[in-house]
Amino acid sequence: MPRQVDHAQRRRQIAEALWRLAIRGGLEQVTLRQVAAEAGVSARLLQYYFGTRDQLLLGALEILNTDAEQQARDRMALLGDNPSIRAIVQGVLLEMLPLDEERRSRHVVYAAYFVRFLTEPDLAAVARAAPPALADLVADLLIHGQDLQQVPRRIDAASEAVFLTAGAEGLQTRVLLGQLTPERAVAVIETQLDGIFTSRR
Secondary structure, three states: OOOOOOHHHHHHHHHHHHHHHHHHHOOOOOOHHHHHHHHOOOHHHHHHHHOOHHHHHHHHHHHHHHHHHHHHHHHHHOOOOOOOHHHHHHHHHHOOOOOOHHHHHHHHHHHHHHHHHHHOHHHHHHHHHHHHHHHHHHHHHHHHHHHOOOOOOOOOHHHHHHHHHHHHHHHHHHHHOOOOOHHHHHHHHHHHHHOOOOOOO
């Protein structure tokens, strides 16, 4: 009986090959043939699963984002059954920092996508959707914190959320470049949250 192919696993195998190439040298010159060789599959099989180069970039990015969301949920679960709003907000922001090898590799891949985000319309649309969604999540959490009297009403939740997520993104870059240690980046976020949250209940 012929062995049944796990199509999701095969797509992941190809996506991971693209990520490795992105980490080693960016995405500007990466070809389908190079990705196929890195993945150990034929170029024809790669095209069967992803189609064109742009479709491969989008498909691999979708898998990367799905992984990131699952890993974030797993880490959030470690906060316990009833985490504080502050702990949740901090957890969201820490996902944006390269605090371990998994997150570091992911953010290096995202950095490799950056130029293509600026020049490729399909990729640009994906990039535009991500930051607002994250800022909206943080804003909703801050509003909930206000309802619980843990965040002062004077705080503009929407503006603060944009500032926090943009700040975490900037810290991410500085940690990747070695300008800041991960510990210092975490401390900066904690100091910022100290100015927002009036209670750590």
